Amino acid sequence: MTERFKRVHIIVLDSVGVGEATDAAKYNDEGCDTLGHTAAAMNGLTLPNLEKLGLANIRPEQPIQGVHVQKKPLAYYTKMHEVSAGKDSMDGHWEMMGLPVLTPLHTFPKGFPDELIQQIEAFSGRKVIWNKPASGTEIIKKFGERQMKTGELIVYTSGDSVLQIAAHERIIPLEELYKICEYARELTIPEPYHLGRVIARPYVGDNADNFERTANRRDLTLVPPEKTVLNFLQDAGIDTLAIGKINDIFSGKGINEGWHTESNEDGMERFITLLDRDFHGLNFTNLVDFDAKYGHRREPVLFGKALESFDRQLGQALDKLRADDLLVITADHGNDPGFRGTDHTREFVPLLVYSPSFTTGKALPVRETFADLGATVADNFDTEKPKVGSSFLNDLK
Ligand SMILES: O=P(O)(O)O[C@H]1O[C@H](CO)[C@@H](O)[C@H]1O
Numbered sequence: 001m002t003e004r005f006k007r008v009h010i011i012v013l014d015s016v017g018v019g020e021a022t023d024a025a026k027y028n029d030e031g032c033d034t035l036g037h038t039a040a041a042m043n044g045l046t047l048p049n050l051e052k053l054g055l056a057n058i059r060p061e062q063p064i065q066g067v068h069v070q071k072k073p074l075a076y077y078t079k080m081h082e083v084s085a086g087k088d089s090m091d092g093h094w095e096m097m098g099l100p101v102l103t104p105l106h107t108f109p110k111g112f113p114d115e116l117i118q119q120i121e122a123f124s125g126r127k128v129i130w131n132k133p134a135s136g137t138e139i140i141k142k143f144g145e146r147q148m149k150t151g152e153l154i155v156y157t158s159g160d161s162v163l164q165i166a167a168h169e170r171i172i173p174l175e176e177l178y179k180i181c182e183y184a185r186e187l188t189i190p191e192p193y194h195l196g197r198v199i200a201r202p203y204v205g206d207n208a209d210n211f212e213r214t215a216n217r218r219d220l221t222l223v224p225p226e227k228t229v230l231n232f233l234q235d236a237g238i239d240t241l242a243i244g245k246i247n248d249i250f251s252g253k254g255i256n257e258g259w260h261t262e263s264n265e266d267g268m269e270r271f272i273t274l275l276d277r278d279f280h281g282l283n284f285t286n287l288v289d290f291d292a293k294y295g296h297r298r299e300p301v302l303f304g305k306a307l308e309s310f311d312r313q314l315g316q317a318l319d320k321l322r323a324d325d326l327l328v329i330t331a332d333h334g335n336d337p338g339f340r341g342t343d344h345t346r347e348f349v350p351l352l353v354y355s356p357s358f359t360t361g362k363a364l365p366v367r368e369t370f371a372d373l374g375a376t377v378a379d380n381f382d383t384e385k386p387k388v389g390s391s392f393l394n395d396l397k
Pocket residue numbers: 089134135136137157158159160161162164201292296
């Protein structure tokens with residue numbers, strides 16, 4: 001094998017954007033800044049490990065309260081712009097693996113057409129309620145007690161291309177919910193729907209005051225229409241490991257082994273465990289709590305605490321890295337907890353690239369597409385290259 005790094009570990013801090021993208025206005029997202037607003041809400045973030053890698057160096061002109069620019073950052077650093085039409089997780093992750101989503105997926109701000117709802121009702125034998133955009137935690141507060149009595153399905157959407165079904169686990173058993181979601185997934189692949197995702201949103205609890213969503217969430221994503229870098233690696237016999245919702249986002253395509261996780265902490269524990277494994281290839285990890293638990297909920301202080309907790313576990317991971325490891329820390333979009341609404345925000349994402357073999361880090365040019373990351377991974381393992389993206393492997397000295 002001719003690869004430079006034997007193991008590449010990508011950690012996606014889901015929704016941790018680093019400031020508005022150049023096309024933010026098109027998304028009505030001018031002024032968003034996930035990291036900056038989170039740091040301000042915390043009166044400063046304590047992120048010693050991200051700091052020493054060079055997190056603040058990515059945007060010295062926009063200080064991140066509490067995180068300092070390093071004279072000698074350990075990592076290569078920059079930010080990446082998205083070329084995909086949407087700002088959802090699917091667009092972001094597919095683009096990272098060389099497959100930008102250039103045709104916009106459809107969103108349904110007024111709810112889904114009656115025809116689709118009727119098909120779901122006929123299949124499930126359950127009535128559908130709501131069928132409009134909503135925050136997932138608010139909608140179960142509003143309709144959960146009613147659902148416990150009637151067994152109706154709570155269908156909702158958001159600014160993303162998603163159809164979500166919230167269901168109390170005791171009233172609509174998980175297996176049944178998954179079947180209904182799979183049916184809805186089949187119906188919404190073709191036009192006029194062409195939906196990015198159908199998501200099962202189970203929850204538990206006795207009443208509106210203590211309803212809680214569970215880790216049994218399932219994301220049924222469109223199957224990538226073309227091969228991604230994950231396929232190129234797999235085709236070349238190189239390991240592809242996935243932690244968190246990566247497996248769902250790629251519908252399992254190109255992934256040899258995947259682990260669902262319960263939380264960021266759980267995801268990082270799995271990540272750290274895998275550092276002891278002698279694999280050869282890519283470990284692609286997504287930490288979704290930033291997004292699902294704090295970004296959409298517009299909870300900047302909890303968002304900040306989650307970053308600090310990640311940073312502590314990152315410290316343990318850094319201690320285990322070997323000279324021929326490459327660690328990449330990035331994100332898939334923004335979700336500014338200090339911004340209006342409850343949707344994702346169109347932002348640049350961070351790119352920190354570190355190996356213990358580096359003597360020092362440095363600035364990399366700003367990336368025009370997330371696909372540069374996939375191109376770099378393909379370059380490292382000398383596999384087929386994605387059509388989009390330029391490798392920065394040779395910039396890493
Ligand atoms: O409000 P909740 O249910 O967390 O849903 C959010 O999570 C979905 C997937 O990221 C987004 O489309 C948004 O609707």
